[in-house]
Amino acid sequence: MSTLKLFEKEEEELKFFEENEDSDNSSNNSLELLEEIAEILVTGTDWTTATLLDQLVRENIQLNPRFQRRDAWNIVRKSRFIESIILGFPIPHIVLASNQKERGKFVVLDGKQRLLTILQFYGRSETKNNNFSLRGLEFRQDLNGLSYKDLENNSDYASIIAPLDNQTIRTTLIRNWHTESFLYKIFLRLNVESTPLSPQELRQALHPGDFVNFLDDQSVNSQSLRRIFKSKEPDFRMRDNELLMRYMGFHYFLPEYRGTLKAFLDMTCKRLNKEWENKADDIREAANQFECAVESTIDIFGEKNFSRMWLSNSRTYRSQFNRAILDTMVFYFSDPIIRKGAITKKKAIDNAFKEICSSTSNGFRESVEGNTKNIGETYTRLSVWGKALREVLGIDFNVPELLENRIFFNGLH
Structure with a gap:
């Protein structure tokens, strides 16, 4: 298998008998959600890479440290995402929902792996891939083997740092939502044509607490799992x-x-x-x-x-x-x-x-x-x-x- 493939898997993925969490699909529930949709406020903003990084570091965009251990992308895919930012290629937008319990903070509905990649490349994540070096680039092969620190500390790469920091990444903000059922519907729609994610990810973001933290630590360390x-x-x-x-x-x-x-x-x-x-x-x-x-x-x-x-x-x-x-x-x-x-x-x-x-x-x-x-x-x-x-x-x-x-x-x- 080529090392340049976006997904490198050493073992075959476990096949689950398909069983999705259900929600109330009654007509009354649908009418209630329609009423909520009419009240929500959806805005778009062109935050730069540097702005997103700042929001992540200040924990206004809540990328739970426990989530960061669940790294879905290999280094090649991360590197090509960074390459796309540098080159100004279109980037899939980020979708955030306001945290109703903490003003000014947002829960991530779509884009966690992209945000984690930015955090890691800039060396601001406490994970094994923190401060990773670029690998498997397709267009800027001259940057292979270099980390963000390498680019930052070498004046020859000043023309790389500026577009990387200032590249705009479309970000959609969802405010004034009232029920978790609505966010759950949005979450499923966002993931319907991508790698399916467990609703557990959204659940943990919406219900933080000591038990949720224990459950995640336990599942990470569980030998049986x-x-x-x-x-x-x-x-x-x-x-x-x-x-x-x-x-x-x-x-x-x-x-x-x-x-x-x-x-x-x-x-x-x-x-x-x-x-x-x-x-x-x-x-x-x-x-x-x-x-x-x-x-x-x-x-x-x-x-x-x-x-x-x-x-x-x-x-x-x-x-x-x-x-x-x-x-x-x-x-x-x-x-x-x-x-x-x-x-x-x-x-x-x-x-x-x-x-x-x-x-x-x-x-x-x-x-x-x-x-x-x-x-x-x-x-x-x-x-x-x-x-x-x-x-x-x-x-x-x-x-x-x-x-x-x-x-x-x-x-x-």
Whole structure:
């Protein structure tokens, strides 16, 4: 593979069974959003590279330091972006939304990698790519191997520094928005034709707090998540963070789930941020149990097959990773008693899972491959797998119950 390719990947990217967070698509919700659209203020400004850098350094444009560890672009792509600025090529615009909680500050809806690249090239980011040297340039090959400091400290490159600092980059500012649902819609529209990003990125920007910070640190350092993604680096789409967030939500608030995953995860963020001081130790322990649960799931099913659907017609596991199946596995295997019993009966557990996947009457397959976020499907997969585990292990523990389209659950023991 050529070193000049924009994306250099050492390993094949993990394929997810497609499942997007849902929002309320009712006509009433659409009318409310239309009313909000009529009130928002959208303005365009031609900020220069130097102005954007200043706004980033002063943290008026909020590029969370934790996000900066999730670097999606390699050095060649970063270098060619800087080259485009120097040459005056058209640059995709940046989209910012005002932070309703802090006047004069903005949340980034589109353009994070471009902003991070500027911050790194100017040597103002505390990341491994900070102060990187240009590489793989197509038009200004004479600049290959040079960093911003090299350019700045050599008078021969004065003609480079001025256009770089003063190049205008179109920036769109969205003000006077009222609901997160509106920003979420804009976020999805902006990313529909680009590399899809996890809504977790927007969620963390809108709901900062101690729990959110812990979750991101934990997902970065999690060895089990690194095994899932087969990567030594954090996932730049924050899908690793999202998997841990889903576990926390169902672990603490399953009875409060109402079938809308986005709202449920938003609520989880807000509640655990607020309760962090009193629940920090318990949340840390829950995260430790998540690690053990993932490791046990891998041990039982194998690294290639865990959290994938069993296809009885071909007697193989589906290649795509399934979030809903992982949710179901870690929900039970996060319990030490269940986990210990399952490890001693790995073959029987594997067979039990194949059996519920193959059944045409229990609804399990539909609950992990259809509209997986409905209350009925969420209950079905947790209930069917929980009852299968109880039968195989011979251990008495609680399984969620469904009454009037609400899930009731008071803990496993």
